[in-house]
Amino acid sequence: MSIEKGSLSIHSENIFPIIKKWLYSDHDIFVRELISNGSDAITKLRKLATMGEVELPSDEAYKIVVRYDEKADTLTFTDNGIGLTAEEVKKYINQIAFSGAEDFLNTYKDKADSEQIIGHFGLGFYSAFMVAGQVEIKSLSYKQDATPIHWTCDGGTEFKLEDGDRSERGTDIILHLGEDGKEFKNAYKIKSTIEKYCSFMPYEIYFEEVGKEEEKTTETDKDSEDKVVEPKPLNEISPLYLKQPSECTDEEYKAFYRDTFMDFKEPLFWIHLNMDYPFNLKGILYFPKLGNEFENIEGQIKLYNSQVFVAQNIKEVIPEFLLLLKGVIDCPDLPLNVSRSFLQNDGFVKKISDYISKKVADRLKSLHKSDKASYEKFWGDIHPFIKFGGLRDEKFYDKVKDIILYKTTTGDYVVLSDYLERNKDKHENKVYYVTDPVQQAQYIKMFKDHDMEAVILEHSIDQAFISHIEAKTSDVKFARIDADLTDVMKEEIHEDDQDAHNASAEQLQKLFAEVLSKEDIKVQLESLKSEDISAVIVLAEESRRMQDMSKMYGFMGMGLGDMPSDETLILNKKNKIVDFILTHQAEADKKEDVKLFCEHLYDLALMSHKPLDAEAMTKFIQRSQSLLTRMI
Numbered sequence: 001m002s003i004e005k006g007s008l009s010i011h012s013e014n015i016f017p018i019i020k021k022w023l024y025s026d027h028d029i030f031v032r033e034l035i036s037n038g039s040d041a042i043t044k045l046r047k048l049a050t051m052g053e054v055e056l057p058s059d060e061a062y063k064i065v066v067r068y069d070e071k072a073d074t075l076t077f078t079d080n081g082i083g084l085t086a087e088e089v090k091k092y093i094n095q096i097a098f099s100g101a102e103d104f105l106n107t108y109k110d111k112a113d114s115e116q117i118i119g120h121f122g123l124g125f126y127s128a129f130m131v132a133g134q135v136e137i138k139s140l141s142y143k144q145d146a147t148p149i150h151w152t153c154d155g156g157t158e159f160k161l162e163d164g165d166r167s168e169r170g171t172d173i174i175l176h177l178g179e180d181g182k183e184f185k186n187a188y189k190i191k192s193t194i195e196k197y198c199s200f201m202p203y204e205i206y207f208e209e210v211g212k213e214e215e216k217t218t219e220t221d222k223d224s225e226d227k228v229v230e231p232k233p234l235n236e237i238s239p240l241y242l243k244q245p246s247e248c249t250d251e252e253y254k255a256f257y258r259d260t261f262m263d264f265k266e267p268l269f270w271i272h273l274n275m276d277y278p279f280n281l282k283g284i285l286y287f288p289k290l291g292n293e294f295e296n297i298e299g300q301i302k303l304y305n306s307q308v309f310v311a312q313n314i315k316e317v318i319p320e321f322l323l324l325l326k327g328v329i330d331c332p333d334l335p336l337n338v339s340r341s342f343l344q345n346d347g348f349v350k351k352i353s354d355y356i357s358k359k360v361a362d363r364l365k366s367l368h369k370s371d372k373a374s375y376e377k378f379w380g381d382i383h384p385f386i387k388f389g390g391l392r393d394e395k396f397y398d399k400v401k402d403i404i405l406y407k408t409t410t411g412d413y414v415v416l417s418d419y420l421e422r423n424k425d426k427h428e429n430k431v432y433y434v435t436d437p438v439q440q441a442q443y444i445k446m447f448k449d450h451d452m453e454a455v456i457l458e459h460s461i462d463q464a465f466i467s468h469i470e471a472k473t474s475d476v477k478f479a480r481i482d483a484d485l486t487d488v489m490k491e492e493i494h495e496d497d498q499d500a501h502n503a504s505a506e507q508l509q510k511l512f513a514e515v516l517s518k519e520d521i522k523v524q525l526e527s528l529k530s531e532d533i534s535a536v537i538v539l540a541e542e543s544r545r546m547q548d549m550s551k552m553y554g555f556m557g558m559g560l561g562d563m564p565s566d567e568t569l570i571l572n573k574k575n576k577i578v579d580f581i582l583t584h585q586a587e588a589d590k591k592e593d594v595k596l597f598c599e600h601l602y603d604l605a606l607m608s609h610k611p612l613d614a615e616a617m618t619k620f621i622q623r624s625q626s627l628l629t630r631m632i
């Protein structure tokens with residue numbers, strides 16, 4: 001063949017500056033593209049063999065070798081696939097009538113935001129020019145008597161095609177790393193990029209550094225005899241997720257998790273996705289240990305297309321709440337090179353997302369049903385995720401709503417219907433909850449003393465979640481343990497004593513308002529069954545939620561103004577201190593004592609309800625000291 005020179009027919013003056021500019025943020029994508037092309041070339045060849053079009057040696061090892069030559073400043077991608085003839089180079093490489101590039105230009109030429117590009121637009125082979133000043137192709141086709149070709153292009157629109165010298169079937173793509181490729185003049189960088197994109201590619205991928213092969217291929221074994229060590233491929237050609245779930249062991253699942261996510265904490269459990277119809281999807285989703293810090297935990301869901309890494313954490317494909325998980329999903333039906341706007345509007349993608357979330361819900365349900373003990377053990381780690389999912393996805397909520405567990409103050413786990421059923425005599429359709437078991441210890445004790453139980457909802461997601469349940473289940477109401485005192489804790493006031501009781505209550509109201517200088521304080525006198533309790537503060541559930549909201553938005557600079565407090569101080573008539581106050585409040589010589597008791601009772605009640613502010617705390621400590629001094 002005579003040397004052929006020509007111009008690449010691109011429907012734009014020069015695509016290379018555009019490639020370089022727009023794909024800049026995903027500079028390393030060329031590795032994936034060139035290895036994928038090599039892999040495709042091998043697959044095509046093997047297909048031809050199965051069709052009887054070509055006869056292949058039975059012992060041929062199909063592989064892709066990436067070779068870095070520091071001296072020559074080149075990076076070469078070699079495969080032993082189908083190869084290219086001159087005609088094919090002309091057709092597939094020279095005439096870049098490649099629709100991918102045209103689409104790319106049309107879609108992105110006016111857009112300034114490179115983030116818009118998932119980075120995987122179909123530029124294939126030409127992405128090599130993102131890092132190479134000059135690219136060569138040396139290839140020999142599988143075809144009988146094919147002439148090897150040598151193609152060179154320096155990144156402009158000019159190319160040169162001539163006879164080559166490759167003697168074995170396959171292709172070398174040689175990249176002369178230019179200034180733009182200096183990041184890749186580094187063996188570690190090249191290797192880690194191969195690992196990022198090609199960990200599960202179906203043919204073995206080897207990395208070699210010219211001049212450094214020797215030192216790596218010998219190793220001293222225990223008998224001090226040098227033995228040649230076979231180089232290891234960088235990838236796993238049959239990743240676990242491609243196997244049938246029934247063929248995988250727990251150990252294999254755990255090892256796959258460790259190797260893929262470099263996470264040495266064991267996952268809690270996993271879901272093996274395996275679907276052939278109506279779309280093809282395989283993968284494994286792992287539930288990592290989340291604990292209480294789920295806000296800070298970023299999951300990692302890697303999306304693959306036929307074993308080629310596409311992207312990570314694409315929320316269009318994977319429901320957002322599942323992004324707290326770690327996993328791999330391989331969906332060959334999804335285009336490899338897609339734009340985000342395409343994904344957002346694609347019905348097929350929505351189906352994938354729905355399928356994944358359904359599978360997760362099903363797995364949780366079956367775990368709850370078949371292995372309650374493990375489900376309860378995992379609950380502390382998985383509940384934020386399940387609740388988050390329930391808030392985000394109605395269908396998911398409907399599936400999991402009956403397997404939401406509540407840890408009770410008695411220490412066991414119940415589902416909502418069980419809690420309601422076993423407490424219906426004491427408080428029908430009402431769920432008492434604790435947000436801070438330490439702070440609210442006094443209330444919990446009161447509950448326990450009366451054989452009552454509350455559920456512990458101390459995670460930041462719980463408040464939003466209970467509002468959601470209330471909206472969905474209109475007759476169920478949640479009340480924090482300090483929202484009110486149930487009748488179970490009180491004794492009835494005898495009719496004959498009612499007037500005297502009311503008078504005492506009025507006196508105490510006045511007294512506390514005056515002593516505490518709180519005109520609007522609400523004081524209520526009750527006869528509680530337990531004498532030990534002197535005073536408690538209750539705050540109506542609605543008011544507290546409003547206050548919490550106000551605090552939250554206040555912090556965010558969107559204050560709703562100070563919410564009026566709706567606290568009530570409940571004094572227990574049967575308690576000795578309260579009785580002392582009532583009996584001696586009018587006596588001049590007891591005035592100081594009464595004042596001290598009132599202030600102290602109020603602080604004690606307040607402390608069980610919420611933390612004291614700095615001023616109140618200082619006063620509380622001073623007062624405590626003076627009380628102790630009096631006893632000396």
Ligand SMILES: Nc1ncnc2c1ncn2[C@@H]1O[C@H](COP(=O)(O)OP(=O)(O)OP(=O)(O)O)[C@@H](O)[C@H]1O
Pocket residue numbers: 033037038041079081082083084092093098100121122123124125126171337
């Ligand atoms: N290593 C190779 N061996 C044989 N043929 C190749 C090789 N690399 C590229 N080709 C041929 O060149 C064509 C163009 O490659 P290019 O990577 O630009 O696009 P593509 O692989 O068809 O699609 P994509 O843009 O999604 O990568 C391929 O379709 C293939 O026919």
